[in-house]
Amino acid sequence: MxxxxxxxxxxxxxxxxxxxxxxxxxxxxxxxxxxxxxxxxxxxxxxxxxxxxxxxxxxxxxxxxxxxxxxxxxxxxxxxxxxxxxxxxxxxxxxxxRMQANVPLVVPEINADTITSATRLIANPNCSTIQMVLALSGLHKSFGIRRIVVATYQSVTGTGAKALTQLMNERAGLSITEPAYPYPIDLNVLPLGGSFLPNGYTTEEMKLVNETRKILNDFQIQVTATVVRVPVKGGHSEAVNVEFAKDYTIEEVIEILKHTHGIIVQDDPSKNIYPMPLFAEGKDEVFVGRIRRDESCPKALNLWIVADNLLKGAATNAV
Structure with a gap:
Protein backbone atom coordinates (compact mmCIF):
# COMPACT_ATOMS: atom_id res chain seq x y z
CA MET A 1 0.00 0.00 0.00
CA ARG A 98 -16.97 19.81 -3.71
CA MET A 99 -19.89 21.02 -5.77
CA GLN A 100 -19.05 19.07 -8.93
CA ALA A 101 -22.10 16.90 -9.60
CA ASN A 102 -20.08 13.75 -10.30
CA VAL A 103 -17.82 14.08 -7.23
CA PRO A 104 -19.14 12.64 -3.93
CA LEU A 105 -19.02 15.12 -1.03
CA VAL A 106 -18.73 12.73 1.86
CA VAL A 107 -19.25 12.62 5.59
CA PRO A 108 -18.87 8.85 6.12
CA GLU A 109 -21.51 8.58 8.86
CA ILE A 110 -24.09 10.19 6.55
CA ASN A 111 -23.51 9.40 2.88
CA ALA A 112 -20.71 6.89 2.40
CA ASP A 113 -23.09 5.12 0.02
CA THR A 114 -22.44 7.84 -2.59
CA ILE A 115 -19.02 6.23 -3.13
CA THR A 116 -19.16 3.53 -5.81
CA SER A 117 -16.65 1.03 -7.15
CA ALA A 118 -15.93 3.49 -9.96
CA THR A 119 -15.23 6.45 -7.65
CA ARG A 120 -11.66 7.71 -7.73
CA LEU A 121 -12.14 11.27 -6.41
CA ILE A 122 -13.90 12.16 -3.15
CA ALA A 123 -14.32 15.69 -1.81
CA ASN A 124 -13.96 16.38 1.90
CA PRO A 125 -16.51 19.01 3.02
CA ASN A 126 -15.69 22.28 4.74
CA CYS A 127 -14.87 21.93 8.44
CA SER A 128 -17.86 23.94 9.66
CA THR A 129 -20.21 22.02 7.36
CA ILE A 130 -19.08 18.60 8.61
CA GLN A 131 -19.86 19.18 12.27
CA MET A 132 -23.23 20.76 11.54
CA VAL A 133 -24.55 18.13 9.13
CA LEU A 134 -23.39 15.28 11.36
CA ALA A 135 -25.56 16.69 14.16
CA LEU A 136 -28.51 17.42 11.86
CA SER A 137 -28.62 14.37 9.58
CA GLY A 138 -30.57 12.11 11.96
CA LEU A 139 -32.93 14.93 12.87
CA HIS A 140 -33.59 15.57 9.19
CA LYS A 141 -34.55 11.94 8.65
CA SER A 142 -36.98 12.05 11.58
CA PHE A 143 -38.53 15.50 11.34
CA GLY A 144 -37.62 16.95 7.93
CA ILE A 145 -35.56 20.15 7.94
CA ARG A 146 -37.13 23.18 6.28
CA ARG A 147 -34.68 25.92 7.24
CA ILE A 148 -31.30 26.31 8.96
CA VAL A 149 -29.91 29.53 10.42
CA VAL A 150 -26.31 29.15 11.57
CA ALA A 151 -23.76 31.54 13.05
CA THR A 152 -20.24 30.16 13.42
CA TYR A 153 -17.48 31.05 15.85
CA GLN A 154 -14.44 29.72 14.00
CA SER A 155 -10.91 29.36 15.35
CA VAL A 156 -7.89 30.80 13.57
CA THR A 157 -6.50 27.39 12.62
CA GLY A 158 -9.31 27.21 10.09
CA THR A 159 -7.49 29.95 8.20
CA GLY A 160 -4.08 28.32 8.47
CA ALA A 161 -0.66 28.52 10.09
CA LYS A 162 -0.20 32.20 9.26
CA ALA A 163 -3.40 33.06 11.17
CA LEU A 164 -2.29 31.05 14.19
CA THR A 165 1.03 32.91 14.16
CA GLN A 166 -0.80 36.23 13.98
CA LEU A 167 -2.94 35.38 17.01
CA MET A 168 -0.02 34.12 19.09
CA ASN A 169 2.20 37.08 18.19
CA GLU A 170 -0.54 39.60 18.97
CA ARG A 171 -1.19 37.87 22.28
CA ALA A 172 2.52 38.02 23.12
CA GLY A 173 2.86 41.64 22.03
CA LEU A 174 5.15 40.76 19.12
CA SER A 175 5.21 42.39 15.71
CA ILE A 176 3.25 40.91 12.81
CA THR A 177 5.16 40.82 9.54
CA GLU A 178 2.63 38.85 7.46
CA PRO A 179 -0.87 39.14 8.95
CA ALA A 180 -3.50 36.66 7.79
CA TYR A 181 -6.35 39.05 8.54
CA PRO A 182 -6.96 42.72 7.68
CA TYR A 183 -7.39 43.57 11.38
CA PRO A 184 -6.09 42.27 14.73
CA ILE A 185 -7.69 38.98 15.78
CA ASP A 186 -6.67 38.85 19.45
CA LEU A 187 -9.29 40.56 21.65
CA ASN A 188 -11.43 40.91 18.54
CA VAL A 189 -13.87 39.05 16.31
CA LEU A 190 -13.98 39.33 12.52
CA PRO A 191 -17.24 38.80 10.58
CA LEU A 192 -15.21 37.45 7.69
CA GLY A 193 -14.71 33.91 6.41
CA GLY A 194 -12.84 33.69 3.13
CA SER A 195 -13.69 36.56 0.79
CA PHE A 196 -16.82 38.62 0.19
CA LEU A 197 -19.12 37.79 -2.72
CA PRO A 198 -21.44 40.08 -4.72
CA ASN A 199 -24.47 38.81 -2.76
CA GLY A 200 -22.95 40.12 0.50
CA TYR A 201 -22.14 36.66 1.83
CA THR A 202 -18.63 35.30 2.18
CA THR A 203 -17.21 32.22 0.48
CA GLU A 204 -17.21 30.35 3.81
CA GLU A 205 -20.87 31.17 4.35
CA MET A 206 -21.88 29.93 0.92
CA LYS A 207 -19.97 26.69 1.52
CA LEU A 208 -22.25 26.06 4.49
CA VAL A 209 -25.30 26.76 2.34
CA ASN A 210 -24.40 24.67 -0.69
CA GLU A 211 -22.52 21.80 0.94
CA THR A 212 -25.26 21.17 3.52
CA ARG A 213 -27.84 20.67 0.79
CA LYS A 214 -25.60 18.34 -1.21
CA ILE A 215 -24.59 16.15 1.74
CA LEU A 216 -28.16 15.84 3.05
CA ASN A 217 -29.33 15.31 -0.55
CA ASP A 218 -32.10 17.85 -0.17
CA PHE A 219 -31.82 21.04 -2.22
CA GLN A 220 -35.14 22.35 -0.87
CA ILE A 221 -33.62 23.08 2.56
CA GLN A 222 -33.27 26.82 3.09
CA VAL A 223 -29.91 27.71 4.68
CA THR A 224 -28.47 31.05 5.76
CA ALA A 225 -25.12 31.48 7.49
CA THR A 226 -22.94 34.07 9.19
CA VAL A 227 -19.28 33.14 9.67
CA VAL A 228 -17.24 34.84 12.38
CA ARG A 229 -13.56 34.33 13.14
CA VAL A 230 -12.78 34.41 16.88
CA PRO A 231 -9.48 34.54 18.84
CA VAL A 232 -9.47 30.82 19.64
CA LYS A 233 -6.56 28.56 18.70
CA GLY A 234 -8.51 25.45 17.77
CA GLY A 235 -12.11 24.27 17.54
CA HIS A 236 -15.12 25.67 15.70
CA SER A 237 -18.42 26.46 17.46
CA GLU A 238 -21.83 26.98 15.88
CA ALA A 239 -25.14 28.39 17.06
CA VAL A 240 -27.69 26.56 14.93
CA ASN A 241 -31.41 27.21 14.64
CA VAL A 242 -33.29 24.59 12.64
CA GLU A 243 -36.96 24.59 11.63
CA PHE A 244 -38.61 21.22 11.00
CA ALA A 245 -41.60 20.12 8.95
CA LYS A 246 -42.79 17.93 11.84
CA ASP A 247 -43.00 18.71 15.52
CA TYR A 248 -40.64 17.04 17.98
CA THR A 249 -39.88 16.65 21.66
CA ILE A 250 -36.56 17.51 23.26
CA GLU A 251 -36.37 13.93 24.51
CA GLU A 252 -36.65 12.64 20.93
CA VAL A 253 -33.93 15.02 19.75
CA ILE A 254 -31.52 13.98 22.49
CA GLU A 255 -32.19 10.30 21.85
CA ILE A 256 -31.46 10.69 18.12
CA LEU A 257 -28.26 12.62 18.81
CA LYS A 258 -27.05 10.07 21.36
CA HIS A 259 -27.47 7.31 18.78
CA THR A 260 -25.67 9.22 16.02
CA HIS A 261 -22.17 7.81 15.53
CA GLY A 262 -19.55 10.46 16.24
CA ILE A 263 -21.83 12.69 18.33
CA ILE A 264 -21.42 13.30 22.06
CA VAL A 265 -24.26 15.11 23.83
CA GLN A 266 -23.09 17.53 26.54
CA ASP A 267 -26.24 19.18 27.80
CA ASP A 268 -26.65 19.84 31.50
CA PRO A 269 -26.48 23.63 31.94
CA SER A 270 -27.34 23.36 35.66
CA LYS A 271 -23.94 21.72 36.11
CA ASN A 272 -22.22 23.96 33.54
CA ILE A 273 -21.96 21.06 31.11
CA TYR A 274 -22.02 22.24 27.50
CA PRO A 275 -19.65 22.00 24.53
CA MET A 276 -16.60 24.26 24.42
CA PRO A 277 -13.73 24.39 21.91
CA LEU A 278 -11.21 24.28 24.75
CA PHE A 279 -12.24 20.71 25.51
CA ALA A 280 -13.17 19.64 21.96
CA GLU A 281 -9.68 20.37 20.64
CA GLY A 282 -7.75 17.18 20.04
CA LYS A 283 -10.88 14.99 19.89
CA ASP A 284 -12.51 13.32 16.89
CA GLU A 285 -16.13 13.64 18.02
CA VAL A 286 -18.68 16.40 17.47
CA PHE A 287 -20.15 17.80 20.69
CA VAL A 288 -23.75 19.04 20.92
CA GLY A 289 -25.44 20.94 23.74
CA ARG A 290 -27.70 23.89 24.68
CA ILE A 291 -30.52 21.83 23.16
CA ARG A 292 -33.74 23.79 23.53
CA ARG A 293 -36.99 24.58 21.78
CA ASP A 294 -37.15 27.87 19.89
CA GLU A 295 -39.99 29.63 21.70
CA SER A 296 -40.37 32.18 18.90
CA CYS A 297 -41.10 29.68 16.14
CA PRO A 298 -43.20 26.49 16.15
CA LYS A 299 -41.29 23.31 15.27
CA ALA A 300 -37.90 25.05 15.55
CA LEU A 301 -34.91 24.01 17.65
CA ASN A 302 -31.71 25.62 18.93
CA LEU A 303 -28.40 23.73 19.17
CA TRP A 304 -24.79 24.56 20.06
CA ILE A 305 -22.32 22.42 18.07
CA VAL A 306 -18.55 22.26 18.65
CA ALA A 307 -15.76 20.23 17.04
CA ASP A 308 -12.02 20.26 16.37
CA ASN A 309 -11.82 21.77 12.89
CA LEU A 310 -8.49 20.10 12.09
CA LEU A 311 -9.68 16.63 13.11
CA LYS A 312 -13.35 15.82 12.42
CA GLY A 313 -13.46 19.02 10.39
CA ALA A 314 -10.67 17.80 8.11
CA ALA A 315 -8.14 15.02 8.82
CA THR A 316 -10.35 12.53 10.67
CA ASN A 317 -13.15 12.83 8.13
CA ALA A 318 -10.66 12.26 5.30
CA VAL A 319 -8.65 9.40 6.77
Missing amino acids: KIAIIGATGLVGRKMIEKIESSFISDDAEIFLAASQKSYRKEMPVRGKILKIHAVEEVLEAEPHIALFSAGNQVSEKYAVQFTQQGTFVIDNSSYW
Whole structure:
Protein backbone atom coordinates (compact mmCIF):
# COMPACT_ATOMS: atom_id res chain seq x y z
CA MET A 1 0.00 0.00 0.00
CA LYS A 2 1.34 3.41 -1.02
CA ILE A 3 -0.20 6.52 0.58
CA ALA A 4 0.58 10.10 -0.44
CA ILE A 5 -0.12 13.26 1.54
CA ILE A 6 -0.13 16.37 -0.62
CA GLY A 7 0.28 19.44 1.57
CA ALA A 8 2.01 17.48 4.31
CA THR A 9 3.56 20.48 6.08
CA GLY A 10 0.30 22.39 6.59
CA LEU A 11 -1.87 22.24 9.70
CA VAL A 12 -4.30 19.74 8.18
CA GLY A 13 -1.55 17.76 6.46
CA ARG A 14 0.23 17.26 9.77
CA LYS A 15 -3.02 16.07 11.37
CA MET A 16 -3.49 13.64 8.48
CA ILE A 17 -0.06 12.20 9.25
CA GLU A 18 -1.02 11.84 12.92
CA LYS A 19 -4.26 10.05 11.99
CA ILE A 20 -2.38 7.65 9.71
CA GLU A 21 0.13 6.96 12.48
CA SER A 22 -2.66 6.04 14.90
CA SER A 23 -4.93 4.27 12.40
CA PHE A 24 -5.47 0.69 11.31
CA ILE A 25 -3.30 1.26 8.21
CA SER A 26 -0.54 -1.34 8.06
CA ASP A 27 2.92 -0.44 9.32
CA ASP A 28 4.18 -1.75 5.99
CA ALA A 29 2.40 1.04 4.11
CA GLU A 30 4.77 3.27 2.16
CA ILE A 31 4.16 6.97 2.88
CA PHE A 32 5.02 9.75 0.42
CA LEU A 33 4.97 13.42 1.43
CA ALA A 34 4.63 16.42 -0.87
CA ALA A 35 4.46 20.14 -0.18
CA SER A 36 5.34 23.49 -1.71
CA GLN A 37 8.73 24.38 -3.15
CA LYS A 38 9.86 26.08 0.08
CA SER A 39 9.58 22.73 1.90
CA TYR A 40 11.23 20.67 -0.84
CA ARG A 41 13.71 18.11 0.52
CA LYS A 42 13.00 19.04 4.11
CA GLU A 43 12.39 16.09 6.42
CA MET A 44 9.51 15.01 8.64
CA PRO A 45 9.20 12.11 11.11
CA VAL A 46 6.48 9.59 10.22
CA ARG A 47 5.99 6.29 12.06
CA GLY A 48 9.53 6.29 13.41
CA LYS A 49 11.08 7.07 10.03
CA ILE A 50 12.46 10.30 8.62
CA LEU A 51 10.81 11.07 5.28
CA LYS A 52 11.80 13.71 2.75
CA ILE A 53 9.35 16.19 1.29
CA HIS A 54 8.93 15.68 -2.45
CA ALA A 55 7.47 17.71 -5.28
CA VAL A 56 3.96 16.68 -6.27
CA GLU A 57 5.24 15.49 -9.66
CA GLU A 58 7.65 13.11 -7.93
CA VAL A 59 4.88 11.63 -5.81
CA LEU A 60 2.71 11.27 -8.91
CA GLU A 61 5.43 9.13 -10.50
CA ALA A 62 5.36 6.82 -7.46
CA GLU A 63 1.76 5.88 -8.38
CA PRO A 64 0.32 5.77 -4.84
CA HIS A 65 -2.83 3.80 -4.16
CA ILE A 66 -4.31 6.64 -2.06
CA ALA A 67 -3.58 10.38 -2.14
CA LEU A 68 -4.83 12.78 0.53
CA PHE A 69 -4.85 16.35 -0.78
CA SER A 70 -4.73 19.37 1.53
CA ALA A 71 -2.73 21.91 -0.44
CA GLY A 72 -5.39 24.32 -1.67
CA ASN A 73 -7.56 24.74 -4.74
CA GLN A 74 -4.83 25.37 -7.30
CA VAL A 75 -2.92 22.19 -6.46
CA SER A 76 -6.10 20.11 -6.39
CA GLU A 77 -7.27 21.53 -9.71
CA LYS A 78 -3.92 20.80 -11.37
CA TYR A 79 -3.08 17.38 -9.96
CA ALA A 80 -6.10 15.53 -8.54
CA VAL A 81 -7.33 14.21 -11.88
CA GLN A 82 -3.79 13.29 -12.93
CA PHE A 83 -3.63 11.01 -9.90
CA THR A 84 -7.05 9.48 -10.55
CA GLN A 85 -6.20 8.80 -14.20
CA GLN A 86 -3.49 6.40 -13.09
CA GLY A 87 -5.85 4.66 -10.66
CA THR A 88 -5.05 6.53 -7.45
CA PHE A 89 -7.94 6.98 -5.01
CA VAL A 90 -7.96 10.74 -4.19
CA ILE A 91 -9.53 12.37 -1.13
CA ASP A 92 -9.41 16.14 -1.55
CA ASN A 93 -9.71 18.60 1.32
CA SER A 94 -9.89 21.72 -0.87
CA SER A 95 -13.15 23.31 -1.98
CA TYR A 96 -12.38 22.95 -5.69
CA TRP A 97 -14.28 19.70 -6.40
CA ARG A 98 -16.97 19.81 -3.71
CA MET A 99 -19.89 21.02 -5.77
CA GLN A 100 -19.05 19.07 -8.93
CA ALA A 101 -22.10 16.90 -9.60
CA ASN A 102 -20.08 13.75 -10.30
CA VAL A 103 -17.82 14.08 -7.23
CA PRO A 104 -19.14 12.64 -3.93
CA LEU A 105 -19.02 15.12 -1.03
CA VAL A 106 -18.73 12.73 1.86
CA VAL A 107 -19.25 12.62 5.59
CA PRO A 108 -18.87 8.85 6.12
CA GLU A 109 -21.51 8.58 8.86
CA ILE A 110 -24.09 10.19 6.55
CA ASN A 111 -23.51 9.40 2.88
CA ALA A 112 -20.71 6.89 2.40
CA ASP A 113 -23.09 5.12 0.02
CA THR A 114 -22.44 7.84 -2.59
CA ILE A 115 -19.02 6.23 -3.13
CA THR A 116 -19.16 3.53 -5.81
CA SER A 117 -16.65 1.03 -7.15
CA ALA A 118 -15.93 3.49 -9.96
CA THR A 119 -15.23 6.45 -7.65
CA ARG A 120 -11.66 7.71 -7.73
CA LEU A 121 -12.14 11.27 -6.41
CA ILE A 122 -13.90 12.16 -3.15
CA ALA A 123 -14.32 15.69 -1.81
CA ASN A 124 -13.96 16.38 1.90
CA PRO A 125 -16.51 19.01 3.02
CA ASN A 126 -15.69 22.28 4.74
CA CYS A 127 -14.87 21.93 8.44
CA SER A 128 -17.86 23.94 9.66
CA THR A 129 -20.21 22.02 7.36
CA ILE A 130 -19.08 18.60 8.61
CA GLN A 131 -19.86 19.18 12.27
CA MET A 132 -23.23 20.76 11.54
CA VAL A 133 -24.55 18.13 9.13
CA LEU A 134 -23.39 15.28 11.36
CA ALA A 135 -25.56 16.69 14.16
CA LEU A 136 -28.51 17.42 11.86
CA SER A 137 -28.62 14.37 9.58
CA GLY A 138 -30.57 12.11 11.96
CA LEU A 139 -32.93 14.93 12.87
CA HIS A 140 -33.59 15.57 9.19
CA LYS A 141 -34.55 11.94 8.65
CA SER A 142 -36.98 12.05 11.58
CA PHE A 143 -38.53 15.50 11.34
CA GLY A 144 -37.62 16.95 7.93
CA ILE A 145 -35.56 20.15 7.94
CA ARG A 146 -37.13 23.18 6.28
CA ARG A 147 -34.68 25.92 7.24
CA ILE A 148 -31.30 26.31 8.96
CA VAL A 149 -29.91 29.53 10.42
CA VAL A 150 -26.31 29.15 11.57
CA ALA A 151 -23.76 31.54 13.05
CA THR A 152 -20.24 30.16 13.42
CA TYR A 153 -17.48 31.05 15.85
CA GLN A 154 -14.44 29.72 14.00
CA SER A 155 -10.91 29.36 15.35
CA VAL A 156 -7.89 30.80 13.57
CA THR A 157 -6.50 27.39 12.62
CA GLY A 158 -9.31 27.21 10.09
CA THR A 159 -7.49 29.95 8.20
CA GLY A 160 -4.08 28.32 8.47
CA ALA A 161 -0.66 28.52 10.09
CA LYS A 162 -0.20 32.20 9.26
CA ALA A 163 -3.40 33.06 11.17
CA LEU A 164 -2.29 31.05 14.19
CA THR A 165 1.03 32.91 14.16
CA GLN A 166 -0.80 36.23 13.98
CA LEU A 167 -2.94 35.38 17.01
CA MET A 168 -0.02 34.12 19.09
CA ASN A 169 2.20 37.08 18.19
CA GLU A 170 -0.54 39.60 18.97
CA ARG A 171 -1.19 37.87 22.28
CA ALA A 172 2.52 38.02 23.12
CA GLY A 173 2.86 41.64 22.03
CA LEU A 174 5.15 40.76 19.12
CA SER A 175 5.21 42.39 15.71
CA ILE A 176 3.25 40.91 12.81
CA THR A 177 5.16 40.82 9.54
CA GLU A 178 2.63 38.85 7.46
CA PRO A 179 -0.87 39.14 8.95
CA ALA A 180 -3.50 36.66 7.79
CA TYR A 181 -6.35 39.05 8.54
CA PRO A 182 -6.96 42.72 7.68
CA TYR A 183 -7.39 43.57 11.38
CA PRO A 184 -6.09 42.27 14.73
CA ILE A 185 -7.69 38.98 15.78
CA ASP A 186 -6.67 38.85 19.45
CA LEU A 187 -9.29 40.56 21.65
CA ASN A 188 -11.43 40.91 18.54
CA VAL A 189 -13.87 39.05 16.31
CA LEU A 190 -13.98 39.33 12.52
CA PRO A 191 -17.24 38.80 10.58
CA LEU A 192 -15.21 37.45 7.69
CA GLY A 193 -14.71 33.91 6.41
CA GLY A 194 -12.84 33.69 3.13
CA SER A 195 -13.69 36.56 0.79
CA PHE A 196 -16.82 38.62 0.19
CA LEU A 197 -19.12 37.79 -2.72
CA PRO A 198 -21.44 40.08 -4.72
CA ASN A 199 -24.47 38.81 -2.76
CA GLY A 200 -22.95 40.12 0.50
CA TYR A 201 -22.14 36.66 1.83
CA THR A 202 -18.63 35.30 2.18
CA THR A 203 -17.21 32.22 0.48
CA GLU A 204 -17.21 30.35 3.81
CA GLU A 205 -20.87 31.17 4.35
CA MET A 206 -21.88 29.93 0.92
CA LYS A 207 -19.97 26.69 1.52
CA LEU A 208 -22.25 26.06 4.49
CA VAL A 209 -25.30 26.76 2.34
CA ASN A 210 -24.40 24.67 -0.69
CA GLU A 211 -22.52 21.80 0.94
CA THR A 212 -25.26 21.17 3.52
CA ARG A 213 -27.84 20.67 0.79
CA LYS A 214 -25.60 18.34 -1.21
CA ILE A 215 -24.59 16.15 1.74
CA LEU A 216 -28.16 15.84 3.05
CA ASN A 217 -29.33 15.31 -0.55
CA ASP A 218 -32.10 17.85 -0.17
CA PHE A 219 -31.82 21.04 -2.22
CA GLN A 220 -35.14 22.35 -0.87
CA ILE A 221 -33.62 23.08 2.56
CA GLN A 222 -33.27 26.82 3.09
CA VAL A 223 -29.91 27.71 4.68
CA THR A 224 -28.47 31.05 5.76
CA ALA A 225 -25.12 31.48 7.49
CA THR A 226 -22.94 34.07 9.19
CA VAL A 227 -19.28 33.14 9.67
CA VAL A 228 -17.24 34.84 12.38
CA ARG A 229 -13.56 34.33 13.14
CA VAL A 230 -12.78 34.41 16.88
CA PRO A 231 -9.48 34.54 18.84
CA VAL A 232 -9.47 30.82 19.64
CA LYS A 233 -6.56 28.56 18.70
CA GLY A 234 -8.51 25.45 17.77
CA GLY A 235 -12.11 24.27 17.54
CA HIS A 236 -15.12 25.67 15.70
CA SER A 237 -18.42 26.46 17.46
CA GLU A 238 -21.83 26.98 15.88
CA ALA A 239 -25.14 28.39 17.06
CA VAL A 240 -27.69 26.56 14.93
CA ASN A 241 -31.41 27.21 14.64
CA VAL A 242 -33.29 24.59 12.64
CA GLU A 243 -36.96 24.59 11.63
CA PHE A 244 -38.61 21.22 11.00
CA ALA A 245 -41.60 20.12 8.95
CA LYS A 246 -42.79 17.93 11.84
CA ASP A 247 -43.00 18.71 15.52
CA TYR A 248 -40.64 17.04 17.98
CA THR A 249 -39.88 16.65 21.66
CA ILE A 250 -36.56 17.51 23.26
CA GLU A 251 -36.37 13.93 24.51
CA GLU A 252 -36.65 12.64 20.93
CA VAL A 253 -33.93 15.02 19.75
CA ILE A 254 -31.52 13.98 22.49
CA GLU A 255 -32.19 10.30 21.85
CA ILE A 256 -31.46 10.69 18.12
CA LEU A 257 -28.26 12.62 18.81
CA LYS A 258 -27.05 10.07 21.36
CA HIS A 259 -27.47 7.31 18.78
CA THR A 260 -25.67 9.22 16.02
CA HIS A 261 -22.17 7.81 15.53
CA GLY A 262 -19.55 10.46 16.24
CA ILE A 263 -21.83 12.69 18.33
CA ILE A 264 -21.42 13.30 22.06
CA VAL A 265 -24.26 15.11 23.83
CA GLN A 266 -23.09 17.53 26.54
CA ASP A 267 -26.24 19.18 27.80
CA ASP A 268 -26.65 19.84 31.50
CA PRO A 269 -26.48 23.63 31.94
CA SER A 270 -27.34 23.36 35.66
CA LYS A 271 -23.94 21.72 36.11
CA ASN A 272 -22.22 23.96 33.54
CA ILE A 273 -21.96 21.06 31.11
CA TYR A 274 -22.02 22.24 27.50
CA PRO A 275 -19.65 22.00 24.53
CA MET A 276 -16.60 24.26 24.42
CA PRO A 277 -13.73 24.39 21.91
CA LEU A 278 -11.21 24.28 24.75
CA PHE A 279 -12.24 20.71 25.51
CA ALA A 280 -13.17 19.64 21.96
CA GLU A 281 -9.68 20.37 20.64
CA GLY A 282 -7.75 17.18 20.04
CA LYS A 283 -10.88 14.99 19.89
CA ASP A 284 -12.51 13.32 16.89
CA GLU A 285 -16.13 13.64 18.02
CA VAL A 286 -18.68 16.40 17.47
CA PHE A 287 -20.15 17.80 20.69
CA VAL A 288 -23.75 19.04 20.92
CA GLY A 289 -25.44 20.94 23.74
CA ARG A 290 -27.70 23.89 24.68
CA ILE A 291 -30.52 21.83 23.16
CA ARG A 292 -33.74 23.79 23.53
CA ARG A 293 -36.99 24.58 21.78
CA ASP A 294 -37.15 27.87 19.89
CA GLU A 295 -39.99 29.63 21.70
CA SER A 296 -40.37 32.18 18.90
CA CYS A 297 -41.10 29.68 16.14
CA PRO A 298 -43.20 26.49 16.15
CA LYS A 299 -41.29 23.31 15.27
CA ALA A 300 -37.90 25.05 15.55
CA LEU A 301 -34.91 24.01 17.65
CA ASN A 302 -31.71 25.62 18.93
CA LEU A 303 -28.40 23.73 19.17
CA TRP A 304 -24.79 24.56 20.06
CA ILE A 305 -22.32 22.42 18.07
CA VAL A 306 -18.55 22.26 18.65
CA ALA A 307 -15.76 20.23 17.04
CA ASP A 308 -12.02 20.26 16.37
CA ASN A 309 -11.82 21.77 12.89
CA LEU A 310 -8.49 20.10 12.09
CA LEU A 311 -9.68 16.63 13.11
CA LYS A 312 -13.35 15.82 12.42
CA GLY A 313 -13.46 19.02 10.39
CA ALA A 314 -10.67 17.80 8.11
CA ALA A 315 -8.14 15.02 8.82
CA THR A 316 -10.35 12.53 10.67
CA ASN A 317 -13.15 12.83 8.13
CA ALA A 318 -10.66 12.26 5.30
CA VAL A 319 -8.65 9.40 6.77
